Amino acid sequence: MQKKTKKVTTDDLAIMVAKGFENTATKTDMGEVKKDIKELKENVKDIKKDILNLGDRFVSFHTFDSLANRVKVLEEKKK
Numbered sequence: 001m002q003k004k005t006k007k008v009t010t011d012d013l014a015i016m017v018a019k020g021f022e023n024t025a026t027k028t029d030m031g032e033v034k035k036d037i038k039e040l041k042e043n044v045k046d047i048k049k050d051i052l053n054l055g056d057r058f059v060s061f062h063t064f065d066s067l068a069n070r071v072k073v074l075e076e077k078k079k
Contacts, residue, residue: 059067
């Protein structure tokens with residue numbers, strides 16, 4: 001036994017989509033979403049500052065490698 005299926009028109013689809021958006025809009029507290037986005041932006045800003053400040057606290061790999069080689073040469077001369 002075959003089921004009869006109703007053909008869905010573009011108007012029917014538009015109505016279904018509109019109803020879906022209405023339900024979503026009523027369920028979502030946009031103020032909370034905006035607050036979360038603001039908090040995320042502040043966190044990203046702080047992370048960027050931290051990353052930029054890393055250079056002030058640590059030497060570059062090239063500098064460290066160069067210094068390590070100089071120390072190695074001095075230690076070998078001492079022996």
